[in-house]
Amino acid sequence: MAGLELVSSSRCFDGEVRKYRHASSATGCAMTFNIFLPDCAIAGTEKVPVLLFLSGLTCTEDNMVTKGGALPHLSRERIALVAPDTSPRGAGVAGEDADWELGTGASFYVDATQEPWKANYQMTSYVQSELQQLVADNFSVNASRISIFGHSMGGHGALVLALRNPGHYQSVSAFAPICHPSTTDWGKKQFHAYLGPDTETWAAYDATELAGRYDGPPLHILVDQGGDDQFYASKQLQPGDFAAAAANNKLHIQLTMRIPPGYDHSYWFVQSFMEDHISFHAKRLRP
Amino acid sequence: MAGLELVSSSRCFDGEVRKYRHASSATGCAMTFNIFLPDCAIAGTEKVPVLLFLSGLTCTEDNMVTKGGALPHLSRERIALVAPDTSPRGAGVAGEDADWELGTGASFYVDATQEPWKANYQMTSYVQSELQQLVADNFSVNASRISIFGHSMGGHGALVLALRNPGHYQSVSAFAPICHPSTTDWGKKQFHAYLGPDTETWAAYDATELAGRYDGPPLHILVDQGGDDQFYASKQLQPGDFAAAAANNKLHIQLTMRIPPGYDHSYWFVQSFMEDHISFHAKRLRP
Numbered sequence: 001m002a003g004l005e006l007v008s009s010s011r012c013f014d015g016e017v018r019k020y021r022h023a024s025s026a027t028g029c030a031m032t033f034n035i036f037l038p039d040c041a042i043a044g045t046e047k048v049p050v051l052l053f054l055s056g057l058t059c060t061e062d063n064m065v066t067k068g069g070a071l072p073h074l075s076r077e078r079i080a081l082v083a084p085d086t087s088p089r090g091a092g093v094a095g096e097d098a099d100w101e102l103g104t105g106a107s108f109y110v111d112a113t114q115e116p117w118k119a120n121y122q123m124t125s126y127v128q129s130e131l132q133q134l135v136a137d138n139f140s141v142n143a144s145r146i147s148i149f150g151h152s153m154g155g156h157g158a159l160v161l162a163l164r165n166p167g168h169y170q171s172v173s174a175f176a177p178i179c180h181p182s183t184t185d186w187g188k189k190q191f192h193a194y195l196g197p198d199t200e201t202w203a204a205y206d207a208t209e210l211a212g213r214y215d216g217p218p219l220h221i222l223v224d225q226g227g228d229d230q231f232y233a234s235k236q237l238q239p240g241d242f243a244a245a246a247a248n249n250k251l252h253i254q255l256t257m258r259i260p261p262g263y264d265h266s267y268w269f270v271q272s273f274m275e276d277h278i279s280f281h282a283k284r285l286r287p
Numbered sequence: 288m289a290g291l292e293l294v295s296s297s298r299c300f301d302g303e304v305r306k307y308r309h310a311s312s313a314t315g316c317a318m319t320f321n322i323f324l325p326d327c328a329i330a331g332t333e334k335v336p337v338l339l340f341l342s343g344l345t346c347t348e349d350n351m352v353t354k355g356g357a358l359p360h361l362s363r364e365r366i367a368l369v370a371p372d373t374s375p376r377g378a379g380v381a382g383e384d385a386d387w388e389l390g391t392g393a394s395f396y397v398d399a400t401q402e403p404w405k406a407n408y409q410m411t412s413y414v415q416s417e418l419q420q421l422v423a424d425n426f427s428v429n430a431s432r433i434s435i436f437g438h439s440m441g442g443h444g445a446l447v448l449a450l451r452n453p454g455h456y457q458s459v460s461a462f463a464p465i466c467h468p469s470t471t472d473w474g475k476k477q478f479h480a481y482l483g484p485d486t487e488t489w490a491a492y493d494a495t496e497l498a499g500r501y502d503g504p505p506l507h508i509l510v511d512q513g514g515d516d517q518f519y520a521s522k523q524l525q526p527g528d529f530a531a532a533a534a535n536n537k538l539h540i541q542l543t544m545r546i547p548p549g550y551d552h553s554y555w556f557v558q559s560f561m562e563d564h565i566s567f568h569a570k571r572l573r574p
Contacts (some may be wrong), residue, residue: 010552069359144436266297271299272300275359
């Protein structure tokens with residue numbers, strides 16, 4: 001596999017979890033990702049569908065595979081999981097490690113246009129193009145059957161990528177996504193840094209704004225939001241705004257939103273509803 | 288709950304994962320454990336069975352609940368999980384943090400008789416008596432329906448506690464247990480330190496030795512051993528010795544041992560077979 005360095009591999013649930021490192025042209029630095037491959041994809045006897053998972057602030061490519069509880073369900077459904085890192089790492093951008101909400105681990109999955117970020121923080125291009133091409137070129141997957149999901153900042157990333165690329169993903173889901181970042185502290189701070197002061201440019205990365213104007217083929221969306229999530233309570237996530245925008249665009253967006261009481265923002269919450277999300281995607285990936 | 292300090296609590300799989308800290312009379316220091324309680328035990332509408340999980344070298348009370356993948360199955364079966372720490376921690380014993388195979392994180396679940404360990408490293412007493420009494424006194428559990436399992440050093444601990452206490456546990460299982468510690472580097476080093484040079488005292492903590500002489504009620508045992516486990520290959524685990532001892536004592540021990548190929552020693556392996564272990568115990572805990 002040209003350009004892909006295997007960092008580790010472990011057998012798990014009749015498949016393998018592998019970590020790869022590669023030089024990224026989009027981010028200008030080494031990037032790592034985890035991939036789960038069911039045995040049929042390892043053997044090459046089937047080109048399996050792909051689920052792309054984007055993690056949240058401070059996370060890495062490891063959170064999902066370690067704590068998400070997805071692997072038994074992916075194994076059963078014969079779906080590959082791809083979990084990239086949450087930002088460039090060690091790119092040498094001034095100040096990237098100084099603040100947990102900005103820079104390393106906090107890319108917000110945008111293509112930055114501002115200094116000092118724009119040379120490396122090209123995460124939309126990385127996730128949407130480079131990473132997916134790399135996976136299509138190197139593994140036994142059907143790259144035309146792909147869905148996307150994520151948690152918190154990664155839920156924002158998943159919703160935004162699906163809404164920006166009509167027809168590309170079969171389905172999208174999110175756990176406690178940042179839904180309206182142009183209007184919340186999580187979002188305004190990062191968009192200002194990465195995209196500059198012109199708030200017109202922010203709308204292209206705001207799920208609520210994008211949901212209002214989306215006119216592609218019907219997009220199936222599942223969102224779960226823990227009812228006792230501290231960031232929901234402090235209005236950093238604003239799923240209500242997203243639900244309203246989706247409701248006003250019912251011809252194009254089919255949203256199921258659930259707010260199970262008692263659950264917080266953590267992977268204790270994420271894993272509790274993981275099977276539902278895998279089943280939701282599997283129905284669209286293997287219709 | 289007198290003496291129990293709630294450190295954290297998160298809703299998960301229609302129940303809660305809670306971490307508690309308490310002063311232990313057995314170990315003479317503060318101990319922490321995690322407990323998963325299904326909603327019926329939280330509400331007190333049912334006294335649920337208990338599964339006790341012992342972790343391996345370098346682990347804490349967190350590995351199982353974070354990476355074990357047990358919680359959806361425990362929730363479905365309405366079984367409480369109790370996962371203690373792997374040793375006293377911060378007890379101030381000279382040298383306890385100097386070696387990852389001895390002291391902190393490496394108790395081997397024995398009651399030490401030697402200096403400097405004996406004042407604190409009383410993990411058999413802690414797990415078998417103090418912790419179980421604490422759980423019985425403070426939670427809606429049926430303390431007479433209890434099974435035990437563990438991983439690696441914790442698999443050793445689970446097998447030894449079940450074999451030392453005939454009739455106490457409904458069932459016992461282990462992932463990649465250290466099976467014959469009197470004869471392997473993992474075991475000889477620790478038994479010498481904790482129990483002294485008299486190898487006669489080691490047999491009381493050696494699953495293979497105990498299996499040969501066990502004469503209690505029929506004990507149901509499930510052991511899974513990854514076929515590509517580096518510690519299996521280096522003969523630190525010796526499941527074959529344990530299987531032979533069990534085969535010679537078929538009237539009293541009903542062992543199922545599996546060696547799935549390709550799996551290593553990690554929680555990637557443990558989680559892959561967790562559902563089988565929970566089902567195995569559930570059948571005996573809810574006959």
